[in-house]
Amino acid sequence: MANIDESRLRQWLSKYHNPDVTFRDVLNAVNHYQGLLPFHEYYTFTDGSTMELVNLTGTIPVIYKGNTYNIPICIWLMDTHPKNAPICYVKPTADMSIKPSMFVDQNGKIYLPYLHDWKTHDGTSDLLGLIQVMIVTFGDQPPVFARPKDTDMPYPSNSFMPGGGYMPPYPPTSYPPTSGFGGYPPYPQSSNLPYPSYNPYPTPYPPYTGGGYPGPSPAVGGTGTIKDEHIRESLLTAIEEKLMRRMKELFQQNQAELETLQRTQEELKQGKMKLNTILSRLEKEKSDLDKNITLLKDKEQELDKAIERLSNEEEIDVDDAVTTTAPLYKQLLNAFAEEAALEDAIYYMGEALRCGVIDLDVFLRQVRTLSRKQFMLRALMQKCRQKAGLAV
Structure with a gap:
């Protein structure tokens, strides 16, 4: 995992429109490609305006003709990321030159x-996918080649790049410096296009026809030491080697695409499992809600019938409606009602004293009488409950 300061990265992204999404996108990219590091620098547009943006600067591993090379790049993230596409550059070192192409x-x-x-609305475009597409594209058409230091020294045959020169095999010297955040020179100082628009592709460059592998020597007409069958065998061998080399390049390109598809498939499977779990929970909740709705409808019908039945009956005297099944219960009920009435009487006596309707002597005399009677009633209720076998 890349050793980056996540708190500082979040601080850099605080002015972005979607800081959380951009943070996850950057973190995912640098975790997969540890040759990249985030930096916070000024980007200068063609109109002279500048803006502090986060960029990913470093190298990505590219396989070309069986060898792995570190290609230096710089990816500038717009403050509207991921809504707008990044602006990307190849950053050749001092001993490299850019090889122009249609890309x-x-x-x-x-x-x-x-x-x-x-595209970001459907989640198909992100930094990780962009870097993987760069790796596949640059494996077919390398964007840089190394400047030869000594033209008299022959170059290794397996390191030639189209257009002359050679690319040093992986790994070259550390790029960019790994001392931490910041301190890397901004690139470029002027952009080809104003922000935030993104230009479609420029006019494609003509197919490269420069240096390559030398063709066969002219035939000697079957005379001397080189015969026609030798030339034919040499041509067949050269074609076979070229086809094998091309097949290997295609295989590596397809392998990278396959890995991307497999990773996407795993993510889709995990998403499907989560969706199935959510759907199962929702179906269970729906079933429970249906049962509760049915139960409430039944209760509502019972209440409607009870209301209709009561509305058709004559009014009932409350005192007549409350009846007891035994004389003991009736005595208990009467004692309880009288005790409650005494409680109310004592309360209103206190209110009368507070309002000055009665004096203190009258209040104390009446309260003493009522309290004594209340005590006797409570004792009677306790005995009745004991006789009836009720909780005391």
Whole structure:
């Protein structure tokens, strides 16, 4: 896992429109490709305006003709990321030169269909996918080649790049410096396009026809030491080697695409499992709600019938409606009602004293009488409950 300061990265992204989404996108990219590090620097547009943006600067591993090379790049994230596509550049070192193609212009700016068709509403475009597309594209058409230090020294045959020169095998010297955040020179100082628009592809460069592998020597007409069958065998061998090399490149490109698809498939499977779990929970909740609705409807019907029945009956005297099944219960009920009445009488006596309706002597005399009677009633209720076998 890349050793980055997450708190500082969050601080850099605080002014972005979608800081949380951008933080996860950057963290995912640097965790997969540890040659990249985030930096916070000024980006200068063609109109002279500048803006503090976060960029990913470093190298990505590219497989070309069986060898792995570190290609230096810089990915500038717009403050509207991931709504708008990043601006990407190849950053050649002092001993490298840019090889223009339909994907990279002479200034090092990168043009890819993935950037042109950048989509975020369906989650198909992100930094990790962009870097993987760069790796596959640069494995077919390398964007840089190394400047030869000594033209008299022959280059290794397995390191030639189209257009002359050679690319040093992986790993080269550390790039960029790994001392921490910041301190890396901003690139570029001027952009080809104003922010935030993104230009479609420039006019494609003509197919490269420069240096390559030398063709066969002219035939000697079957005379001397080189015969026609020798030339034919040499041509067949050269074609076979070229086809094998091309097949290997295609295999590696397809392998990278397959890994991306497999990773996407795993994410989709996990998402499907989560959705199935949510659907199961929702179905269970729906079933419970249906049962509760049915139960409430039944209760509502019972209440409607009870209301209708009561509305059709004559009014009932409350005192007549309350009847007891035994004389003991009737005595208990009467004692309880009288004790409650005494409680209310004592309360209103206190209110009368507070309002000055009666004096203190009258209040004390009446309260003493009522309290004594209340005590006797409570004792009677206790005995009745004991006789009836009720809780005391």
